[in-house]
Amino acid sequence: HTMEIPPTEEFNHFSHRHPLIKISDILDEEDQVICSGCDHDLSSGPAYMCTKINCNFILHDSCFDLPRQIKHKSHPKHTLSLRFFPPYNDGEFTCDACGNWGHSFTFHCDKCKFDLHVECASLPEIEEREDHQHPLTLCYNSSNLFVGKEVEVDVMCYVCKNGVGKSCWFYCCLACKCGAHLDCVSTQEIQVLDI
Numbered sequence: 001h002t003m004e005i006p007p008t009e010e011f012n013h014f015s016h017r018h019p020l021i022k023i024s025d026i027l028d029e030e031d032q033v034i035c036s037g038c039d040h041d042l043s044s045g046p047a048y049m050c051t052k053i054n055c056n057f058i059l060h061d062s063c064f065d066l067p068r069q070i071k072h073k074s075h076p077k078h079t080l081s082l083r084f085f086p087p088y089n090d091g092e093f094t095c096d097a098c099g100n101w102g103h104s105f106t107f108h109c110d111k112c113k114f115d116l117h118v119e120c121a122s123l124p125e126i127e128e129r130e131d132h133q134h135p136l137t138l139c140y141n142s143s144n145l146f147v148g149k150e151v152e153v154d155v156m157c158y159v160c161k162n163g164v165g166k167s168c169w170f171y172c173c174l175a176c177k178c179g180a181h182l183d184c185v186s187t188q189e190i191q192v193l194d195i
């Protein structure tokens with residue numbers, strides 16, 4: 001008796017020319033596998049992998065299901081479209097949320113040349129933190145956030161003790177007039193989980 005392998009359902013994704021198959025877990029834990037959508041490590045869980053042998057295209061389950069367009073509070077004038085490569089000549093974009101570059105999927109505004117990493121576009125608006133008494137709110141810039149009678153207050157990151165700057169997003173506590181860099185919030189969350 002020869003055992004028949006059941007046919008695997010193939011999926012198409014607008015970002016890739018080859019068909020994809022869904023896998024329940026990453027096959028080889030020794031190799032670092034990077035998601036072609038968000039550029040982050042794909043350590044475990046379901047994913048969509050290209051069926052072509054020499055093609056390394058793979059997507060997180062969540063990146064496969066991203067909407068083609070979003071409205072985001074940080075850019076209320078225009079709809080952002082999901083682009084599967086940066087629409088610039090150098091093949092990179094700078095994220096208007098975190099200030100870091102990217103070269104894969106971006107939520108993009110053609111009119112304003114505004115770009116967001118897919119993970120920055122889905123940051124929670126409120127963070128409850130064990131190390132701070134009040135909830136932290138996602139703030140899109142600090143330019144008019146804490147204005148005194150005479151002077152604008154510089155927002156300090158309570159985690160690393162450095163200023164958060166005026167152009168990138170951060171989490172803030174309006175009650176304490178302090179903030180936290182996006183990276184500092186995520187780093188500290190990992191430390192709390194590891195304890």
